[in-house]
Amino acid sequence: MKIFAIAAAVAAALGISAQAADVNPVMVVKTAASPDTIKFLVMTTAPDELKPDPENRRQLTLLPGQTEAVLSPGETDEEPLHYLLYQQTPRGMRNVGDIYRAPGQTITIDLSTNPASVSGSPLMDNINTARESLAPGMNAISEAVKARDEEAYNKAVEQTRKAAVDFIRSNPSNPGSIELMNLLSSDEINVAEMIKPEAKEDINGPMYDYYLNRLKAEQQRKIQAEKVAPGKPAPDFTLPDADGKMVSLSSLKGKYVMLDFWGSWCGWCIKGIPQMKEQYERLKDKVYFVSIACNDSKQAWTAALEKYEMPWIQLWSDPDTPAAESVMTLYAVEGFPTKFIIGPDGNIVNKVVGEDPSFYDLFDNLK
Structure with missing residues (x-):
C-alpha cells in the first residue's frame, strides 16, 4: 500500500490524478x-x-x-x-x-x-477462449513434429484450421475470433466476414482489416499466379528508384528484362548478389536488370544500396502499400528471391523461386 501511496503522490505533483496514474x-x-x-x-x-x-x-x-x-x-x-x-x-x-x-x-x-x-482483461479472456479451441490441433502438430510425421502434421494443421473456422462461425461477436483469422485460407474470406462489428470494438479490432486484407491479397495472388505464367504478358507497374524517379516496366523496351524480387533482410538474396554482379557485366548489353526491394523500409533499402553497390536499376516497393495493390501480389510473389525473365515482346519467359546459381544459364538459350 505504501508504494501505491508514493506513486499517487508523485502523480499528484505532476498534475495527474491518482486515479489516472x-x-x-x-x-x-x-x-x-x-x-x-x-x-x-x-x-x-x-x-x-x-x-x-x-x-x-x-x-x-x-x-x-x-x-x-x-x-x-x-x-x-x-x-x-x-x-x-x-x-x-x-x-x-x-x-x-x-x-x-x-x-x-x-x-x-x-x-x-x-x-x-x-489473463487480466476481458479481451485476453476472450482471446484465451479462442486459442483454447485450437488446443487439440496444436498438440497434434507438436506430436507430429516430434515424430517427423509429415502426413500427421498435415492432418493436424487441417484440424487446427477447421477448429478456427468452427469457432469463428459459432462466436462471431467474440473479439477472440479476430485472432483466429490468421489461420484461415483465402477460400474462407466468407468466414472472416461473418465476424460482427461489436467484435471489432476492442483493442485488437484494427487487426480485423489487416487479416482481411491479407486474405484478399492471398486470393489475388492465386488468381495472379495463373496470369504470370510463362507465355503470359508481364503486368506493367511503376515504382520509384533511389532518386525518387518513377520507373515503369513498359519503359524498358528493346531488351530482355530480369526482374529480381528481393529484400535486404533476405539472407539468400544477399548471398546471390556477387553472382548477380558478374552476370550483369556479362549480360547488360541484352538484358535490363531490375531489382525490386520488398518488405523493406526506405531507410533499410537505401542503406543496402549503399552497402552492396548494385549498378543496375533499383526500385522500391513501399511496404505500406495495401497488400492487394502491391507489386508482389501483382506478380504472385510468395518466396524470396523470385526472379522473372521477360522477353522484348513483353511476355514472361520464365520464373524461378529461390537462389539458383543456374538461373542465368537460361539467358544463354535466348536469342
Missing part, C-alpha cells in the same frame, strides 16, 4: 522454477500492427529458482498497445505470445500451465 504492473510472467536463468524480451507496437518497433524493447529476467517476473509501466504503456513476448532459448528467440493491454491493466502470462494461460 498507471501504477499497476504492465505484465507478470510466471513460470515453473528452473535451475537456469530465464530471459524474456518484451516488444510493443500499435494495436493495428504486427511488426514491433525494434528500438522499443525491454528485458525481463528470472534468476534460478524464481517463478515470477514483473514489468513495470513506462511512458509507452500510457496508450493501448499490442505486446509481443519472446523467450530467449539456445536456438534463438521464441515467440511466447501476443498480448493486448489497455492502460491500468495487469496482464498475467502463466507459462507453468499447458497450454499457457493469459
